[in-house]
Amino acid sequence: MKRFSSFIKKEFLHIFRDIRTMMMLLAMPVILLILFGFAIRTEIMNTPFAVLDESKSASSRQIIERMSGSRYFDLQKNPDNFNEIEKSFRKGEIKLAVIIPEDFSDDLYRTGTGNIQLSADASDPNEASIVTSYVQQILMRHQQSLMKEDKIPYTIRTEVKMLYNPQLVSAYNFVPGIMGLVLMLICAMVTSISIVREKEQGTMEILLVSPVKPVFIVLSKAIPYLLIAFLDVVLILLISNNILHVPIAGNIFLILFLSTLFILSALSLGMLISSVTKTQQAAMLMSGAGLMLPTILLSGLIFPVENMPVLLQLISNIIPAKWFITAIKDVMIKGLGFFSIWQELSILLGMTFFLLVVSIKQFKNRL
Amino acid sequence: MATSISINNISKKYDDTPALNSISFDINQGELFGLIGPDGAGKTSLFRILTTLLLADGGQASVAGLDVVKQYREIRNIVGYMPGKFSLYQDLSVQENLDFFANVFHTSMEENYDLIRDIYVQIEPFKNRRAGKLSGGMKQKLALCCALIHRPQVLFLDEPTTGVDPVSRKEFWEMLKRLKKENITILVSTPYMDEATLCDRIALIQSGKILSIATPDEITGKYPQKLFAVRSENNYQLLKQLRNDPQVSSAYIFGEYLHVTFKNDVPVIEAEEISPTVEDCFIQLMEMS
Structure with a gap:
């Protein structure tokens, strides 16, 4: 337990001492949220x-x-x-x-x-x-x-x-989208970069030649980001509610539960990326091009999914953010309960489980 | 004497480039063993195989009687490893690094303080400084402290003195000699031939092959020819002339002198006969193979 807490402490020290990481984790969600007031209008068919x-x-x-x-x-x-x-x-x-x-x-x-x-x-x-x-x-x-x-x-x-949204406040729409984007960014991108950094700096080499199991190293890296991502969810909800005046119609605990589940799925994705990449740049490219772009484009954050070609609609189904954004819209804006989003929840749960198992299997005990 | 590290026909290839070519040797318990060779000779590959980080393509090896493949978990508990590249957390302070690695090994600094005290007192004045801001010599001392914090039975030091100033290098080797008294087996690699004489035994390695294994004295004693040091105003000119001379068997620049050997015992009038260094031996062995 002492070992675990020292890992977590070390990880927080890394975060607090790097101003860029700090900005990315805490300032960026707020800035994105406020900037996204201008949503894009598009033609809607069918x-x-x-x-x-x-x-x-x-x-x-x-x-x-x-x-x-x-x-x-x-x-x-x-x-x-x-x-x-x-x-x-x-x-x-x-x-x-x-x-x-x-x-x-x-x-x-x-x-x-x-x-x-x-x-x-x-x-x-x-x-x-x-x-x-x-x-x-x-x-x-x-x-x-x-x-x-x-x-x-x-x-x-x-x-x-x-x-559901009589004043047509467009913040209603983009808040769930921003949540999906920010959580994906923090959990998948920042986590994968921070794990790969240890490989690049050679510290992973020392940690591997120690009694610590590699899975443990990676899991203990994920926990600080889980906490920070959760903090960001609360921050986004507070800002949306108090500054952008977006009402939170549904059960707040359901929203938090849903977010946590999504955070876990994104963390597993981050771990998976970190286990297949060797440099920070590769990890950034992979999570940027492989995760962020599809999340922005296919999750319905900017462009309605209904409006896309069938093929893209099918692809959008494998993006965890799509299910998260759909479900969080239902709960936060429509005020629907657990039973209306059980489908999205179980899909997310399945994805998280699958990704976690795959990424743990991918861990190498050697270099 | 008990064998601490045993290496048996170890081979390793990267794609098609061979890094280690069927290497075998044993290292005794409590020995300070030097692996001497230029960059790319295969030193780091061998270190990684012994520290269970890499799998060899062929052959067996054991550390403290434990197989590097099957019992890698046990090995990881009892060895200390210092990679060639400085591999501590640069954004953590000296003290934070030490505490972290102590926790990693389920120990504390106090527990094995007697082992690291001599080294630690030298870096203690900087204990709140970030590791990335330390000088090269200090970094190596900190890395050695971290590698020793759990009182390992076997210590692997991969080029610990590369990029370190001569004074710190000397201090570093003195520390290793003190550690030897604790009965810790130390395998150290270095590209610096002058450090070789400080080891109990050395293995000369080149292109993944072992050229020779013996004590430094034995190796220099086996030097087959008389070696002369000569000097002139223009060493380069002299070198060219010597190499063209059919009587000269080898000639190369060595510091401010030229080291020369002759095919037959040529009566030399005015040149100093010297005893060969490990580097002379290395060059001779390399040219032979």
Whole structure:
């Protein structure tokens, strides 16, 4: 135990005495979080949506056909009531619901004005507002075609309701993304570099010619980074909540548990990288190009995964950050509980276990 | 005398480049044994095989009666190793390094203080300085302290004096002599031939092959010819002339003199006959092989 604590103490001394590592571990998450206020808008295709058609009229069917025919939308469901819509939203099956009231057709043809209600999942605010504006364009075109036929101006008014994130604060979306990015960076990149540094400096050579087991050396290196990464999670949550005013809807312990699980998976990745690389540069390149880039690009942090080619979508499934970000969005922003994210949790758990076993197997007892 | 380290037909190749070519020799308990050879002779490879860091391609070796492959865990408990490159934590202070390595070996500085005291008192004034900020000689003393902290039975020192000033080198060898009294077997490698005479026995190694193993005196005693030191105003000119002379068997620059041997006993009028150093022997053995 004394040996273990002296390893940990040594590791913290390394961290505290290197100003660059310190900045990377503690300042960078904060800076990233604040910089990422500017999220990138992109075209979104094949948004899954549901229609609750209470009007069941010719004109409501025309509108539904126009939407389903568009490449921007993909009709998933025709629910019978509001509850079903609510459920589909929570399950993440749909991003948008179109509710056409019973008297829509009558109103439209008698008074010239019909009302349609749109509900969008605004946990990703950019996506939600882009998607609703697409619907409004489709409805606009429908109005124009009606006018050509009857020479009477019709108006279809939409009432837009943003679910989960009524103010469309885009911080809601990027906070989970930043968490995924920062944790990946700290745990995988910094940990792998710090292990490889021992190889490069030759200290690993001395440690190997000692009673200490190599697995123990590496595990004891991971613990300080686990603690710091956990500290960063708390820091990010505090800043998001108090400075960016992102509400934390879900259970805070579930969020912390989820983060810890993700930290463990990233740490195992870092250990795996450190066992196959020999220099700090190689470790940095491997974790940078091999982990950071896919995490940024494929995890849905900047570009919605739904919008990517199928092949990339498939690849994105092997990125732990994807599952983490999906789950943390559900808990933090939608306020969902354990049972809604059990799938993501078990995938992460499986990945962590797999990576840990592989990286421990990879350890060499010799040079 | 008991055998401490036994090396039997050890071979090692890196890709296709042979580093060690079927090497065999034994080192006795409590011996200060020198492995003398130029860079790239295979010294470090042999050290790494004996400290269980590398697997040999062929042959067996044992340290303190333990097989380097099968019983590598036990070996790691009882040996001290100082790699050729300074391998301590440069960002930790002298004291922090010592405490850390003491903990690594489940011991404390106090426990074996008598062993490291002589060395430690020399670095104690700098105990709060970062290891990276020490001079070369101090670094080596600290590294030796760390390697000794658990009172190893066998000590492996890979080129401990490379890059160290002459005064510190001398001090370092004096420390090794003191350690010998503790009955610790010491295997030390060095490219400096002058250090060879300080060892009990030496092995001359070149291109992965052992040229000769004996005490330094025996090795110099086996020098087959009379050796002369000559000097002139222009040594380079003289060297060229000597090498062209059919009577001269070898001639090379050695400090401010030229060391010369002759094929037949040429009556030399005015040149000093000298006793060969280990380096002379090394050059002679190298040219023979």
